[in-house]
Amino acid sequence: MQQSGESESKKVPGVNGKGPEDGNTFQIKPSLENSFQTSQVKEIIKNCLTGLLTDKTYVKEEVGTLTKQIANEVSNNVMGLKMQRYKHVVQVTLGQQLGAGCKYIARCLWDAESDSQVSDVFTNSSLFCIVTVFGVYVY
Numbered sequence: 001m002q003q004s005g006e007s008e009s010k011k012v013p014g015v016n017g018k019g020p021e022d023g024n025t026f027q028i029k030p031s032l033e034n035s036f037q038t039s040q041v042k043e044i045i046k047n048c049l050t051g052l053l054t055d056k057t058y059v060k061e062e063v064g065t066l067t068k069q070i071a072n073e074v075s076n077n078v079m080g081l082k083m084q085r086y087k088h089v090v091q092v093t094l095g096q097q098l099g100a101g102c103k104y105i106a107r108c109l110w111d112a113e114s115d116s117q118v119s120d121v122f123t124n125s126s127l128f129c130i131v132t133v134f135g136v137y138v139y
Helices: 038-053 060-079
Strands: 086-096 116-123 127-137
Touching (some): 038 060, 038 116, 060 127
Antiparallel strands (some): 086 127
């Protein structure tokens, strides 16, 4: 039965009987405007590291508290971006600057088209800090 001149072939079935005009459709990949916002996340990391570590010196007893503070601040600010269907993981590495080299490696199994990661490094004469945020799109 046709209503108001529309044919059945023009109607697009949606999810649970609702059409796309109801906003209730399933999308496999994020659209370009809904992708992981790497530049904004990098700016969040940079601002957090600069704000919290600029005048700090490495004190072994404070490292645990400081890494949690950095991770929580970065995580809360990333949540404020309200990236739909993204979950994120914040990893913080903080160490004493002794002049030796440091290798930092992360390996992930993910969808390279929709998942992403952002890192930034802060150093001063006493310490170094590496923060990585992994953004994973939830299907």
